[in-house]
Amino acid sequence: MRATLWAAVTAACLFTASALAASRETRIPDGAMATAATLRERALQSDLAWRITESLTTEVGPRLAGSEADARAVAWAEAKFRELGFDRVWKEPVTFPKWERRSERAEVLGSAAQPLAIAALGGSPGGTVEAEIVRFADLASLEAAPDGSLAGRIAFVDYRMARAKDGAGYGQGSRLRSRGPSAAIRKGAAGFLMRSAGTDSHRFPHTGITRFDEGLTPIPSAALAAPDADQLARLLARGPVRVRMALDCGWTGQATSYNVIGEIRGRSRPDEVVLIGGHLDSWDQGTGAIDDAAGVAITMAAGKLIGEMSRRERPARSIRVVAFANEEQGLWGGKAYAAAHEQALTRHQIAAESDFGAGRVYAFSTSAPEHAKAAEKRIAEALAPLGIAHAPGTGGPGPDISPFAEKGLAWARLAQDGTDYFDYHHTADDTLDKIDPRALAQNLAAYAVFAYLAASAEGDFGSAPKLASDEAGAK
Structure with missing residues (x-):
């Protein structure tokens, strides 16, 4: 009798655990997948990322952190977000040695x-x-x-x-x-x-x-x-x-620049965000085209395309695009963002940064825990027509995302082909002519699809504050 009762209790517990796990599983609705397919094709036909890259590299040029050109880049980014119709635009100060x-x-x-x-x-x-x-x-x-x-x-x-x-x-x-x-x-x-x-x-x-x-x-x-x-x-x-x-x-001495932020507000959960971005500063010899005007442009353009959707089509969560300050000299913008938003960590669904040039995206992965693996696979399905392979368990967060990821932010990696990236990286040869507009459009499609589906997901991707023991074990 006792054995029968114990078996019944065990079965009930397993059923309850299974039900709880299933109820927590992160899902992406079929309707969102259909909308993402349309968004993907629109992005592939768009030259918006190219036009934004051309604007930054031509109108500002090189923008060493703390320089007069850096200040012009901040003004450019704020104006560009507004021109593109972002719902909210603001700046957050970042101070560093010059x-x-x-x-x-x-x-x-x-x-x-x-x-x-x-x-x-x-x-x-x-x-x-x-x-x-x-x-x-x-x-x-x-x-x-x-x-x-x-x-x-x-x-x-x-x-x-x-x-x-x-x-x-x-x-x-x-x-x-x-x-x-x-x-x-x-x-x-x-x-x-x-x-x-x-x-x-x-x-x-x-x-x-x-x-x-x-x-x-x-x-x-x-x-x-x-x-x-x-x-x-x-x-x-x-x-x-x-x-x-x-x-x-x-x-x-010291200088102050800014993280410049634009946001497309979500339909029903606007205080929760999917964060994408690149860094606004560059070294001073080229015009910072592949490092990282392209990343800023790809993510700005992705936000713009999602923002053009009807209210009914918009994702539940907001799309937040960050043009980070002074990545080149020590991730100053990324560290400042992580410090300023640490209390809102769980409201950040997931983040991805474009900072490896403008080569075609060839692989996708995330830090998603087990309950979000099905959602990760669905995003991978939507990216597959772009020639992007699902590569679970590989890679890590982008540079400016990494300080927040260390605190527990979930991240995604859209891996770009960097075969020739270090031919131009940090040189006078980092100029607009090194960018292939078709590859840039493929990047735009990848980021737009990823951001839209992540913001449409029912459930989370695992952003949660790390315990002190977790942080100690990671060092």
Whole structure:
């Protein structure tokens, strides 16, 4: 009798648990899928993302965080959101240290005298160094050098970054850029040069932010264009090489810019949002077309197309588009947004950022928990006609999304083909002509479909504050 009763109780508990799980399962209605298919085709025929990219890169151009052009970019973004008919438009301040580039020059001295194409690394101090070059194959080799062995010399790290569709080679390249100067200082170096973190063979050096460890006196630090790194290596194979490097750059106090935000209000749950965006700032040498005018344009245009829907067709939740401030120098806009909206984390359904150029989107994944996997699959179904594969369990949040994701925000990844992204990244060659309008339209279709369906879902995608133990375990 007891066994029978226990079996009955167990069965009842399992049924209840199953019923609760089913009731929590996130679903996307068939009607939303049909509307998304129409939206997808409209987006593929639209040149709106191209026109927005052209506007930002032409009317503002390069927009280094904290510069006069950055302020113009903020004004441009606010005006563009209004022009596109967003229901709400506002700004949120972001304050950060201001770095300026004024001039840079390097040259080989002696019998083989010749100029070298360099770019000061963001965060580098100014100064002139004239010294002998010591070459290292990679960061590990520099770190293994005896302390004091580079006294009065310039460290040159000649690490060649590998090309990859997903940009996997950038990890080591960016690590060298951020850690190399401090490693050189510890070995006694007076200056630091590195082969650019890039995959091209053009004479365009790649800039990017570096940092100096606390307690160290910063040294002039710069990146060489790939052909110049090759030239320097050939010269060193012939014997000692002396170089003069002169940088006029540095930190000049504090600056305030803004996250610029536009919102298309949802039909029935407008206080809940699906967040998409890109970053508004760029480095100062090109016009920041692929990094990241394209991302701003793709997500602005996606919001605009959803906003054009009739009231009946609009998704239940709001679509929030964020043009983030100062991503390039340390995710300042992303960190500020996460801090400002932490108490509203659960009202953020899911977020995605476009910040990997303008190549075609080829894969889709999310951080969705088990109860939202069916909804993720339905979004993947709607993206499949665009040539986008479902790749569950891969990737991670975009850069400006990551500070909020660390607090528990659900994220989606629309992976772009970055095979040639690092040919242009952070160089003077990052200009509008590098963007394929058809690929840009495919990106627009992907973001519009994703945002619309996520905002139409019945149920959530798992945004929830992380417990202290979760955060400790992630570190």
